[in-house]
Amino acid sequence: MTSPDPALNRSLTRERIYHDTCRAALAAMVAGAEEQVVIGEDVSASGADAEVLGYRLRSQAKELRELPRGPLFFGKLEFGRDAGAAGGHAGQSYHIGRLRITEHPSAPPLVVDWRAPVSRAFYQAGAGDPQGVAVRRRFGWAPGSQGDSTDLTGLEDEYIGTGHEPDSRILVSEIERPRVGPMRDIAATIQPEQDDLVRGDLGLSVCVQGAPGTGKTAVGLHRAAYLLYTHPQRIRRGGLLILGPNRTFLSYISEVLPALGETGVRQSTVGDEIARHPVRGEDDERAAVVKHDARMAEVLRRALHANIGSPADSLAVPDGSYRWRVPLDTLRRIVDGVRAEEPPYAVGRERVRTRVVRHMQEQAERRGETATNAWLQKISRARPVGAYVDAVWPRVRPEELVARLLTDADALAAAAEGILGADEQKAILWVKPPRSWKSARWSAADLVLLDEVAGLIEHPEGYGHLVIDEAQDLSPMECRAIARRAAFGSLTVLGDLAQGTTPWAAREWGELLGHLGKPDAAVVPLTTGFRVPRAVVELANRLLGRLDVAVPPAQSLRGDGELRVHPTSDVLSATVDAVRGALTHEGSVGVIAADGDAVRVREALGAAGIATEGPGELGARVAVVPAGLAKGLEYDHVVAVEPAAVAEAEARGLHRLYVVLTRAVSRLDVVHARPLPW
Structure with missing residues (x-):
C-alpha cells in the first residue's frame, strides 16, 4: 500500500x-x-x-x-x-x-x-x-x-x-501481533529492564521472578544468545544448557536461538539430563514427595559412606624376594584422613590406593632404591593392594545402592535414622522388589536419587552457563542435580512462584537458590507485562491472594484484549460456540481443560466439524491442551473450560488455574457450569 x-x-x-x-x-x-x-x-x-x-x-x-x-x-x-x-x-x-x-x-x-x-x-x-x-x-x-x-x-x-x-505504533503492533507456531525472538522489541538482564555479567547468577507476559522466557533465551556472542570461547568451552519443564515447551522455544544466529545449543529437561535409565515405574505422590526432599541427599550420603570400612590387618605386598609392609595403624590413618577430606567417593578410593603406594615408595627410597613410574604402577596394580582397597573402600554402583535402600527396610532405617520418619521410610520402599537392580522399574523420582549417588561418587561434567525456565517447579533434589552441573558456571533462573504446580514447588526463591548452589544470586522482579492484556491480568490477579506466595500483582501495558465469561448448563456446547467465535479472529486458539476432560472436549469439537491438534502441534490453528501441559505456551485466544475442574484436579490446582488463565495474549473466554473459584 x-x-x-x-x-x-x-x-x-x-x-x-x-x-x-x-x-x-x-x-x-x-x-x-x-x-x-x-x-x-x-x-x-x-x-x-x-x-x-x-x-x-x-x-x-x-x-x-x-x-x-x-x-x-x-x-x-x-x-x-x-x-x-x-x-x-x-x-x-x-x-x-x-x-x-x-x-x-x-x-x-x-x-x-x-x-x-x-x-x-x-x-x-x-x-x-x-x-x-x-x-x-x-x-x-x-x-x-x-x-x-x-x-x-x-x-x-x-x-x-x-x-x-x-509512542511507537510499530513496536506495539509487533508485541501484539497474532502468533501461530513456535515462539518468536524479541530482538526488535526488548525493553530497557529486559535489556539490563540480557546483558548481565557472565560471572553473576540471576533469578528472574517474572509475572505472566513479562517476557522472562524470551529474556533467558536472549541472554543465552548474548553470552554466546560476548564470551564465545568461555561459553563454548564449558557449554551452554537450556533447561525447560517438558519437551512440548522445548519445541515451542526451539526456533528462537537459531533466529538469533545461534545453533547447536543444547536444550533439554532435567529428566533427560539425569536419565540413566528409561522411566518405567511410577510413584504415588507421597513417595515422590519424600524422594524429592532435600533430606534424601543425607540419607544417600550415609548409605554410600557406610560401605567404607576400617582395615582389620596390616598389608604385605610381595616385590620379588622382598615384601613391603604397611602397618595396621598407618592403614587406618590413611582411611580416616581421606574420609575427613570428604572427596567424591571415587576420588577417595584412589586417594587411599595412592597413599598406600606412597608409603611403600618412602620405604623403598629409605632403602636407597629408585621408585620408577613402572615400579609405582606395578605396586599400585598388585593384587594385595587391590584387595585391600576393595575391602576398605569398595566400588559402588548407584543402581545397586539405591535398589538396596528401596528394597531393604533395615538398610533404609540405618541410613535414614533421625532424618526420615517411619511412615516416610515405608512410603518409599518398593512394594514389589525386583529380582535385582537390573530388572528394576525406575520411576522419575528414582532417577533423581541415582543422579545424587552418581554425583557423590564422581562429579559430572559441568556447563559454563545454564538457563533454567519454570524453575519454581523444581524439587530440592532436582536443584541439586543442576547445581552439580553448574559448580563452576553461572545460572539464569527464570520462573514465577505463582505458577508453581508441583507438590514441592517453591514458595520463595531463597531456599531454591541455595539448593541450586547460588544462594547469593540476585532476584529481579519483572511485573510489567507486554503480552497479556490488562483485563486478563486483572482476572488472574484475583487468584493471587489464595496462592500462598509473596508475589506482587502483575501489571499490563495493554489496554486492548477481551475477556468474556460464559455461564452455561452445557459446557461442551458452549465451548464449541466459543471456539467458533475465536476462529473469526486472527491467530491461534488454545482450548485448555482439566487433564481428565481434554479428550471429551476434543471429541466435542471434532463432532462439531472443528479440526484440532494437541499441544505438540505448534502450528495448529486450534489446539486442545490439558491444563498440565499449558505452562509456558501462549495462544492469541484461549478458551478456559470449567475452571473449577482445573482447580480441583490436583493439590495446587489454583496455581494451575492461574497458569491457564494467563496463556491468552489477546482474548480469553471462560466457559463454566460450576461456580468460579475466585
Missing part, C-alpha cells in the same frame, strides 16, 4: 534498496564461508591444528547456512554530532539486526548485531537519557516475511534528542 507521504515513500525506497545490498552481502558471506572450508582443508598443518581449523570453519559455514530467512534489520540508530554525548559514534548511523553483515571482514558493517555494545542504545536510549542518539528508526515488516525487500511496509522515526518520549 502506497503512503500519501512522499518523504516516507522515498525513505522506504532507500531502505529497501539498502536491504537488497545487505542480502547480497549475506549471500557473499555464506559463499565465502563455504570457500574457506575448502581452502582450510588444504592448509598444511599438524593433524591436530588442521582438525581444529576445519571444525571451526565448518561450524561457521553451517551456522550461516542454517540461518532462518527473514528481514535482515529491524532498527536503525542515528547519533548526533555532539562527540561529548555520542562519543566515537558522533555523526554515525547503524542498522541493527539479528547478526552482523559486512561486505568484507575489514569493512564497516552494513548491519550491526543487536548484541554489539553500540546496539544497546537502541534499547536503552530515551528522553531522560538519549545516550547521544538523535533518531531511532523502527522498521515494520509484513507478518511472516522471508526477508524480501518488498515486505518492508513502514518505518517510524523517534526523535530521542527532543526530550519527548515517543
Whole structure:
C-alpha cells in the first residue's frame, strides 16, 4: 500500500534498496564461508591444528547456512554530532539486526548485531537519557516475511534528542501481533529492564521472578544468545544448557536461538539430563514427595559412606624376594584422613590406593632404591593392594545402592535414622522388589536419587552457563542435580512462584537458590507485562491472594484484549460456540481443560466439524491442551473450560488455574457450569 507521504515513500525506497545490498552481502558471506572450508582443508598443518581449523570453519559455514530467512534489520540508530554525548559514534548511523553483515571482514558493517555494545542504545536510549542518539528508526515488516525487500511496509522515526518520549505504533503492533507456531525472538522489541538482564555479567547468577507476559522466557533465551556472542570461547568451552519443564515447551522455544544466529545449543529437561535409565515405574505422590526432599541427599550420603570400612590387618605386598609392609595403624590413618577430606567417593578410593603406594615408595627410597613410574604402577596394580582397597573402600554402583535402600527396610532405617520418619521410610520402599537392580522399574523420582549417588561418587561434567525456565517447579533434589552441573558456571533462573504446580514447588526463591548452589544470586522482579492484556491480568490477579506466595500483582501495558465469561448448563456446547467465535479472529486458539476432560472436549469439537491438534502441534490453528501441559505456551485466544475442574484436579490446582488463565495474549473466554473459584 502506497503512503500519501512522499518523504516516507522515498525513505522506504532507500531502505529497501539498502536491504537488497545487505542480502547480497549475506549471500557473499555464506559463499565465502563455504570457500574457506575448502581452502582450510588444504592448509598444511599438524593433524591436530588442521582438525581444529576445519571444525571451526565448518561450524561457521553451517551456522550461516542454517540461518532462518527473514528481514535482515529491524532498527536503525542515528547519533548526533555532539562527540561529548555520542562519543566515537558522533555523526554515525547503524542498522541493527539479528547478526552482523559486512561486505568484507575489514569493512564497516552494513548491519550491526543487536548484541554489539553500540546496539544497546537502541534499547536503552530515551528522553531522560538519549545516550547521544538523535533518531531511532523502527522498521515494520509484513507478518511472516522471508526477508524480501518488498515486505518492508513502514518505518517510524523517534526523535530521542527532543526530550519527548515517543509512542511507537510499530513496536506495539509487533508485541501484539497474532502468533501461530513456535515462539518468536524479541530482538526488535526488548525493553530497557529486559535489556539490563540480557546483558548481565557472565560471572553473576540471576533469578528472574517474572509475572505472566513479562517476557522472562524470551529474556533467558536472549541472554543465552548474548553470552554466546560476548564470551564465545568461555561459553563454548564449558557449554551452554537450556533447561525447560517438558519437551512440548522445548519445541515451542526451539526456533528462537537459531533466529538469533545461534545453533547447536543444547536444550533439554532435567529428566533427560539425569536419565540413566528409561522411566518405567511410577510413584504415588507421597513417595515422590519424600524422594524429592532435600533430606534424601543425607540419607544417600550415609548409605554410600557406610560401605567404607576400617582395615582389620596390616598389608604385605610381595616385590620379588622382598615384601613391603604397611602397618595396621598407618592403614587406618590413611582411611580416616581421606574420609575427613570428604572427596567424591571415587576420588577417595584412589586417594587411599595412592597413599598406600606412597608409603611403600618412602620405604623403598629409605632403602636407597629408585621408585620408577613402572615400579609405582606395578605396586599400585598388585593384587594385595587391590584387595585391600576393595575391602576398605569398595566400588559402588548407584543402581545397586539405591535398589538396596528401596528394597531393604533395615538398610533404609540405618541410613535414614533421625532424618526420615517411619511412615516416610515405608512410603518409599518398593512394594514389589525386583529380582535385582537390573530388572528394576525406575520411576522419575528414582532417577533423581541415582543422579545424587552418581554425583557423590564422581562429579559430572559441568556447563559454563545454564538457563533454567519454570524453575519454581523444581524439587530440592532436582536443584541439586543442576547445581552439580553448574559448580563452576553461572545460572539464569527464570520462573514465577505463582505458577508453581508441583507438590514441592517453591514458595520463595531463597531456599531454591541455595539448593541450586547460588544462594547469593540476585532476584529481579519483572511485573510489567507486554503480552497479556490488562483485563486478563486483572482476572488472574484475583487468584493471587489464595496462592500462598509473596508475589506482587502483575501489571499490563495493554489496554486492548477481551475477556468474556460464559455461564452455561452445557459446557461442551458452549465451548464449541466459543471456539467458533475465536476462529473469526486472527491467530491461534488454545482450548485448555482439566487433564481428565481434554479428550471429551476434543471429541466435542471434532463432532462439531472443528479440526484440532494437541499441544505438540505448534502450528495448529486450534489446539486442545490439558491444563498440565499449558505452562509456558501462549495462544492469541484461549478458551478456559470449567475452571473449577482445573482447580480441583490436583493439590495446587489454583496455581494451575492461574497458569491457564494467563496463556491468552489477546482474548480469553471462560466457559463454566460450576461456580468460579475466585
